[in-house]
Amino acid sequence: MTQATTIGFIGTGVMGKSMCQHLLDAGYTVNVYTRTKSKAQALVTAGANWKDSVKEIATDSDVIITIVGFPSDVEEVYFGEKGIIEQAKTGSYLIDMTTSDPMLAETIAQKGKEKGLHSLDAPVSGGDVGAKNGSLTIMVGGQQDDYQAMLPIFNRLGSNVIRQGEAGAGQHTKMANQITIASNMIGVSEAIMYAKKSGLDPSSVLESISQGAAGSWSLRNLAPRMTEGDDRPGFYIKHFIKDMTIALSSAKRMGLLTPGLELSLELYQELEKRGEADSGTQALIKWYQTNVRHRD
CATH class of the missing domain: 3.40.50.720 (NAD(P)-binding Rossmann-like Domain)
Known part of the structure; x- marks a missing residue:
């Protein structure tokens, strides 16, 4: 063309x-x-x-x-x-x-x-x-x-x-992409919360781990937004929930178990119920911030 x-x-x-x-x-x-x-x-x-x-x-x-x-x-x-x-x-x-x-x-x-x-x-x-x-x-x-x-x-x-x-192969590939991101976002959120609870500077920790074996697009691009409290959407939570729902349905049709995907979907659905549907996917950190356990 x-x-x-x-x-x-x-x-x-x-x-x-x-x-x-x-x-x-x-x-x-x-x-x-x-x-x-x-x-x-x-x-x-x-x-x-x-x-x-x-x-x-x-x-x-x-x-x-x-x-x-x-x-x-x-x-x-x-x-x-x-x-x-x-x-x-x-x-x-x-x-x-x-x-x-x-x-x-x-x-x-x-x-x-x-x-x-x-x-x-x-x-x-x-x-x-x-x-x-x-x-x-x-x-x-x-x-x-x-x-x-x-x-x-x-x-x-x-x-x-x-x-x-x-036909359909592009969408199946995107489902694989979203399944990867779903579990990765949990890991990124938990890593940031762990760094905070252990008294470290999350930004400094991210600088180290984003260049190592843990490196990922989400870690490089969304984790800094998490630490800065920036919820502006590069990708809406409501759309990610839609994607994960499609991926889960497709996986079930194929007889595939996806526990990581199911957990991520559950957490994001909780955020949606709290009014975060139009926030960016990095707002997952809020689930951890409001569910943090304190030790005596």
């Missing part, structure tokens, strides 16, 4: 906004739609074309990228008389970058194929930082030829782009 390709972009939240801006900066013609128009205003000012509906995005674009909140949102924009699959031009490419259900990705691919459309599931990892830096990890499922055609676009958004297999 060349810069003459018109890209339709649906969803300009914490990550989508930066991703869309990278495509504009690369010289692509970009049509944009999101439920709350004000969230897209900066992109419109930067040169994106505002469209009033999913239907207008679908009919006026060659490539349609979606990154919305929940599987129900994906179903809403793709299916139905005014949805992407019914309205997109024959030969268009559909790229869902939402973290969603692998089975839903397979359904989109099948129904898209029946309409002469090329579908890829391509969830991302890297949070707000990765989106801003254009360094996202992009996990792709779909046909090899379709992946190759879209690779120039993916390379504008991420630095680690890998096709994992057929």
Whole structure:
């Protein structure tokens, strides 16, 4: 695809906004739609074309990228008389970058194929930082030829782009990613609390352990936010709960036990009940802060 390709972009939240801006900066013609128009205003000012509906995005674009909140949102924009699959031009490419259900990705691919459309599931990892830096990890499922055609676009958004297999493979890979993060966030939170309780400076401890065998993206990027009390979302708790729920459901279908995932989901659900749904995932530290045990 060349810069003459018109890209339709649906969803300009914490990550989508930066991703869309990278495509504009690369010289692509970009049509944009999101439920709350004000969230897209900066992109419109930067040169994106505002469209009033999913239907207008679908009919006026060659490539349609979606990154919305929940599987129900994906179903809403793709299916139905005014949805992407019914309205997109024959030969268009559909790229869902939402973290969603692998089975839903397979359904989109099948129904898209029946309409002469090329579908890829391509969830991302890297949070707000990765989106801003254009360094996202992009996990792709779909046909090899379709992946190759879209690779120039993916390379504008991420630095680690890998096709994992057929439709649904991208979503399954993202589930593996989220399962890893789920247990890791527990470990990061417990490490910080341990450092505090033992009288150490958590920031100094993090400087040491983030460079050793314990090093991870969460430790380097989210642990400092934990120590600073910064709950601003690079990734919302409500969306992480959604991801973990999908991963747990998929694991159960495969007969796989995931006790670490189950524990993490339980802790985050407790935080959601306390009103932390719109906080960043690093707010997990609050569970430990409010449940700390004191010794006499």
